[in-house]
Amino acid sequence: MADILLCPVCNDSYNHIYRHEIYPVLGTRKYTIACGVFDVNYDKKAFGVRGFTFETYYQCEGGHKWMQTHQFHKGEVFVETEVIDARDSYDEDDFMDDIWRD
Numbered sequence: 001m002a003d004i005l006l007c008p009v010c011n012d013s014y015n016h017i018y019r020h021e022i023y024p025v026l027g028t029r030k031y032t033i034a035c036g037v038f039d040v041n042y043d044k045k046a047f048g049v050r051g052f053t054f055e056t057y058y059q060c061e062g063g064h065k066w067m068q069t070h071q072f073h074k075g076e077v078f079v080e081t082e083v084i085d086a087r088d089s090y091d092e093d094d095f096m097d098d099i100w101r102d
């Protein structure tokens with residue numbers, strides 16, 4: 001069974017993944033996967049992460065940018081959605097590169 005994610009701003013079902021950020025437990029590093037990018041960097045935010053955390057970044061075809069966090073902590077998974085940019089800003093030049101395009 002699969003669900004289709006909807007943009008939290010406009011309910012559009014056409015959402016493009018353009019970035020993943022991964023924070024291991026008790027780490028000091030962040031792993032980033034994006035179009036043409038696989039990086040491992042020191043990141044201050046990693047100190048505050050209480051469980052293994054995945055952040056997935058989306059942009060709907062209306063231009064809204066949002067992210068969803070999955071955080072594992074003591075046997076439970078917390079899912080949080082955050083709107084990054086709610087402006088209607090679809091523009092070919094502004095559109096993020098999907099991960100699958102590289």
Ligand SMILES: [Zn+2]
Nearest residue numbers: 007010060064
């Ligand atoms: Zn949207």
